[in-house]
Amino acid sequence: MVFVGYLKAREHERSSLAAIEFELELERNINVLSWELYRRTWNPLPLDFFVLTYPSVREVFAPQFRDRVVSHVLFNILSPIYERIFIYDSYSCRTGKGTLFGIQRFEHEIRSVTKNYTLDAYSLNLDISGYFMSINRQILRSLIFKRLEKNRKLRPHEIDYNFAMFLVDTFLSRDPLEGCEYHGNPNLRKLVLPNKSLFGQPAGVGLPIGDVINQLNSNIYLDPFDQFVKRELKIKGYIRYVDDSRQLHNSYDYLLECKERGEQFLLNELGLKINHAKTTITSVYEPNEFLGAVVLPFQRWTKQETVVKFNAAFKSLNTKIRNGVPIDIEQELSCINARLGYMQHFDARHVVRRAIEKSEYIRTIYQFAPNQKQATILNPNTL
Numbered sequence: 001m002v003f004v005g006y007l008k009a010r011e012h013e014r015s016s017l018a019a020i021e022f023e024l025e026l027e028r029n030i031n032v033l034s035w036e037l038y039r040r041t042w043n044p045l046p047l048d049f050f051v052l053t054y055p056s057v058r059e060v061f062a063p064q065f066r067d068r069v070v071s072h073v074l075f076n077i078l079s080p081i082y083e084r085i086f087i088y089d090s091y092s093c094r095t096g097k098g099t100l101f102g103i104q105r106f107e108h109e110i111r112s113v114t115k116n117y118t119l120d121a122y123s124l125n126l127d128i129s130g131y132f133m134s135i136n137r138q139i140l141r142s143l144i145f146k147r148l149e150k151n152r153k154l155r156p157h158e159i160d161y162n163f164a165m166f167l168v169d170t171f172l173s174r175d176p177l178e179g180c181e182y183h184g185n186p187n188l189r190k191l192v193l194p195n196k197s198l199f200g201q202p203a204g205v206g207l208p209i210g211d212v213i214n215q216l217n218s219n220i221y222l223d224p225f226d227q228f229v230k231r232e233l234k235i236k237g238y239i240r241y242v243d244d245s246r247q248l249h250n251s252y253d254y255l256l257e258c259k260e261r262g263e264q265f266l267l268n269e270l271g272l273k274i275n276h277a278k279t280t281i282t283s284v285y286e287p288n289e290f291l292g293a294v295v296l297p298f299q300r301w302t303k304q305e306t307v308v309k310f311n312a313a314f315k316s317l318n319t320k321i322r323n324g325v326p327i328d329i330e331q332e333l334s335c336i337n338a339r340l341g342y343m344q345h346f347d348a349r350h351v352v353r354r355a356i357e358k359s360e361y362i363r364t365i366y367q368f369a370p371n372q373k374q375a376t377i378l379n380p381n382t383l
Contacts, residue, residue: 117297
């Protein structure tokens with residue numbers, strides 16, 4: 001169990017210093033960590049934190065590598081239990097349900113509620129104010145414990161429930177700010193809005209962003225709201241990615257009622273407030289944004305900031321090649337194809353074509369398929 005957690009923790013950062021140090025004495029570190037978990041003496045170490053400015057300004061708290069291993073251990077215990085009860089259309093931190101899947105489902109639900117754009121319909125775009133920083137850890141703990149107790153009655157031998165509760169309790173009872181250390185430009189901290197920062201939140205409120213178990217926790221916390229929307233409000237066209245959700249219905253007035261009832265449920269049951277500036281009701285026949293996409297009838301565009309980022313990546317690589325900067329040809333090929341693969345999900349052929357046409361130095365190393373969906377190495381013998 002701990003070794004599997006280790007394999008997941010190193011998946012995208014095997015070359016990091018922390019992962020290398022852990023691996024140098026892998027057997028000893030796994031044994032020590034396993035023994036601490038068995039004896040219930042494990043305690044998470046202080047977090048490191050920094051500020052990211054893209055795509056938005058936010059604090060990110062990074063656990064120590066050994067604690068990331070334990071996060072994956074708990075994730076692997078809780079995730080199968082919650083996969084059985086989560087609604088189909090919640091997409092955060094679920095296998096096969098990333099942003100592209102969410103965009104496709106949003107378009108599918110619009111087509112469904114409008115009978116393929118033959119009926120009027122509206123979208124309630126609900127946004128929660130400072131979501132991660134507003135999560136009450138005691139409420140979250142209670143939700144998880146109730147689910148584990150219910151699961152214990154149905155499947156008493158599925159997992160070690162006492163061990164799972166110990167991990168949940170340890171993660172949620174610790175103060176994430178205790179002993180934490182900031183890394184990076186101190187001036188960036190001033191850019192973080194108060195409702196986006198853990199600092200200044202009441203005791204026991206707020207989850208640090210940056211830990212895999214808290215991605216799952218954020219989904220668990222809003223599951224009662226998902227069930228409320230589906231079972232009480234009877235909204236068939238409901239989708240959610242973290243705190244960004246859409247409710248689709250043919251009646252504008254009913255969505256107004258859903259907004260009011262949903263706002264009361266979030267406040268009374270979960271202690272959450274909606275962001276009124278970002279919570280709107282729009283016609284599905286006007287541009288509707290969700291997860292970086294703009295959906296219109298029979299069209300799907302990518303947001304302008306994604307286009308800017310796509311063009312910047314091509315321009316940067318083109319400049320490197322022009323200036324003779326050494327590159328890893330195969331690794332860059334993988335990056336190019338990943339970008340092309342993403343853009344093909346949108347009506348963005350003209351964007352891709354222009355980026356390729358402007359990249360004359362890239363085209364000295366790579367050739368692009370006529371449909372511009374894939375690149376290959378022009379002369380493999382140069383490798």
